[in-house]
Amino acid sequence: MNTPPTDGQFEWLTLDEDEEMLWGETPHRFSLVSSLVIGIPLCLVLVGIPIVVSAYLHHTNTNYVVTTAAVYKKTGIFSRNVQRIEFDKVQNTSYQQSMIGSYFGYGTVDIATAGTGGVEMRFRSVAEPREVQTLINERSSEAHGGSSDEADVLDEILAELRAIRRTVETNESVPQIERGRDRADERIPESENRTENDKEP
Numbered sequence: 001m002n003t004p005p006t007d008g009q010f011e012w013l014t015l016d017e018d019e020e021m022l023w024g025e026t027p028h029r030f031s032l033v034s035s036l037v038i039g040i041p042l043c044l045v046l047v048g049i050p051i052v053v054s055a056y057l058h059h060t061n062t063n064y065v066v067t068t069a070a071v072y073k074k075t076g077i078f079s080r081n082v083q084r085i086e087f088d089k090v091q092n093t094s095y096q097q098s099m100i101g102s103y104f105g106y107g108t109v110d111i112a113t114a115g116t117g118g119v120e121m122r123f124r125s126v127a128e129p130r131e132v133q134t135l136i137n138e139r140s141s142e143a144h145g146g147s148s149d150e151a152d153v154l155d156e157i158l159a160e161l162r163a164i165r166r167t168v169e170t171n172e173s174v175p176q177i178e179r180g181r182d183r184a185d186e187r188i189p190e191s192e193n194r195t196e197n198d199k200e201p
Contacts, residue, residue, distance in 0.1 A: 012074055012082065013065055023066040023135060027059050028106035031125035064123045066135055071111060073121050085121055087143035089113045093136050095129040109133050 010024050032055055057077045065072040071090075073083045091114040097107035107129035111121040126132055 010063060010065065012063075012080060013072060015067060016069060019067050019069045021065060021067050022139075023132065025064055025126055027062055027125035028101075028104065028127045029059075030104040031101075031106060032056065032059055062124075064126055064132075066132070066139070068139065071121060071136060073123070083121055085111060085113060087136075087140045090136065090140040090143075093133050093140075095133045097129060101125070109136070111136065 009026075010021070013021070013024075015021065058075075061075065061077050063072075063074040065074075070084050070086045075081050090111060092112040093109065094112075095107050095109045101107045106125050106127050109123040109126060109129050109132050110119045111123075112118060113120040123129070123132060
């Protein structure tokens with residue numbers, strides 16, 4: 001897998017203070033073969049020139065990035081479209097390779113998020129797609145592990161609050177019980193006096 005590039009190719013990428021770039025790449029150069037095979041012969045009649053130019057510009061203006069916090073996809077020739085998905089939202093990943101892609105070592109990585117029910121981001125024609133998928137899965141597992149720890153802490157706090165509430169409710173019920181006992185004690189002498197009066201001739 002390639003190391004993070006240091007040139008201006010990814011000048012569009014703005015990272016958070018504690019975020020680092022782990023991997024970044026454009027589509028594999030051999031993914032242009034099919035466009036060139038079709039476009040170059042057609043260049044003789046000028047029809048193939050737009051095909052070749054469009055394929056080249058799409059290739060050079062598409063970037064895929066994996067950082068410590070999220071995955072990024074940048075597309076656009078005349079405009080710029082940047083998509084970002086944080087790892088705690090990644091639900092599932094997969095990759096596939098065509099016969100040509102398997103031979104030249106490139107493929108497509110699909111990234112699905114929770115709640116969408118489908119692929120949210122697609123890294124097309126990237127080199128070593130299996131390694132890229134593994135990297136994304138590792139970062140996603142770490143992010144979900146952190147979310148689980150936070151949930152455990154919240155559950156503990158909620159349990160403590162419930163225990164405090166039960167204690168307060170118990171303490172409030174004790175005076176009511178004592179007042180009830182006092183009233184019962186007050187009624188006992190009255191009933192005794194009534195019994196004695198009944199006994200008198």
